[in-house]
Amino acid sequence: MTPADASTARPVALITGASRGIGRAIADALAADHHLLLGGRDRDALDELAAGLPSAEPFAADLTDPAATARAVEELDLPEGLAALVHSAGILVSGRVDELAAEDWSRSLTANVAAVADLTRLLLPALRRAHGTVVTLNSGSGFSSGPGGGAYSASKFALRALTDSLREEERAHGVRVSSIHPGRVDTDMQHELRAYEHGDYERENYLRPASVAAAVAFAVRAPSEASVDVLSIRPR
Ligand SMILES: NC(=O)c1ccc[n+]([C@@H]2O[C@H](COP(=O)([O-])OP(=O)(O)OC[C@H]3O[C@@H](n4cnc5c(N)ncnc54)[C@H](OP(=O)(O)O)[C@@H]3O)[C@@H](O)[C@H]2O)c1
Numbered sequence: 001m002t003p004a005d006a007s008t009a010r011p012v013a014l015i016t017g018a019s020r021g022i023g024r025a026i027a028d029a030l031a032a033d034h035h036l037l038l039g040g041r042d043r044d045a046l047d048e049l050a051a052g053l054p055s056a057e058p059f060a061a062d063l064t065d066p067a068a069t070a071r072a073v074e075e076l077d078l079p080e081g082l083a084a085l086v087h088s089a090g091i092l093v094s095g096r097v098d099e100l101a102a103e104d105w106s107r108s109l110t111a112n113v114a115a116v117a118d119l120t121r122l123l124l125p126a127l128r129r130a131h132g133t134v135v136t137l138n139s140g141s142g143f144s145s146g147p148g149g150g151a152y153s154a155s156k157f158a159l160r161a162l163t164d165s166l167r168e169e170e171r172a173h174g175v176r177v178s179s180i181h182p183g184r185v186d187t188d189m190q191h192e193l194r195a196y197e198h199g200d201y202e203r204e205n206y207l208r209p210a211s212v213a214a215a216v217a218f219a220v221r222a223p224s225e226a227s228v229d230v231l232s233i234r235p236r
Pocket of ligand 1: 016017018019020021022023039040041042061062063064087088089090091111137138139140181182183184185186187188189190
């Protein structure tokens, strides 16, 4: 089966942040029964990743650049619509309020909220055609915040507001919206966070990306009359 044949035979799932960490694990979790559009910024790396999956192609764009995002969406061919849009791309901006500049707050809110809203807007017609599922990778930080976590948490609180609104707006269109809230996960982002906290990296205390990916796959594959609205998954 050529990639083109495979893409028409399978429901299509676009996963942002698929190049690394949780998004990469989500690609593995959905690969068996979806044609995957793999989001990230390095097209060559995405090409290599796609080659190792049953049915996948790159979706390369810097999602904080609205023009680049719009161009990448225009290039998509989705005659059957989009069955799943999984937003795993995100950044960590750490720092106390007395350390952060306006630009730091903007970076966090742009990458973790505005970019998510904009890509969703562009893909809503395709999502409506397929009665698809939008999944956002939120965080425990979307419910509470602490020292040094203001800019990241603010973006995840705002992301929760976005998904709450979107869920109600799209109910009539048959699009469902899931907000997944992991605790600490063993990824590059966690290495960044532990470096900021000056703490040891305790892999055994963190979730594996595959465990979070299983929660995402559960939301995507939920029976059509059900919606996983909000799901919290944390290390034991
Ligand atoms: N790790 C945790 O403990 C944890 C806990 C709770 C929630 N989360 C959330 O889960 C999601 C995934 O986190 P992770 O730990 O897997 O992160 P990660 O390992 O740092 O990977 C981040 C991913 O986002 C992509 N990305 C970042 N900025 C982008 C941009 N401007 N345009 C396009 N892609 C961009 C990266 O692509 P490139 O390869 O091109 O850089 C990469 O694929 C994030 O939303 C994060 O906030 C993480």
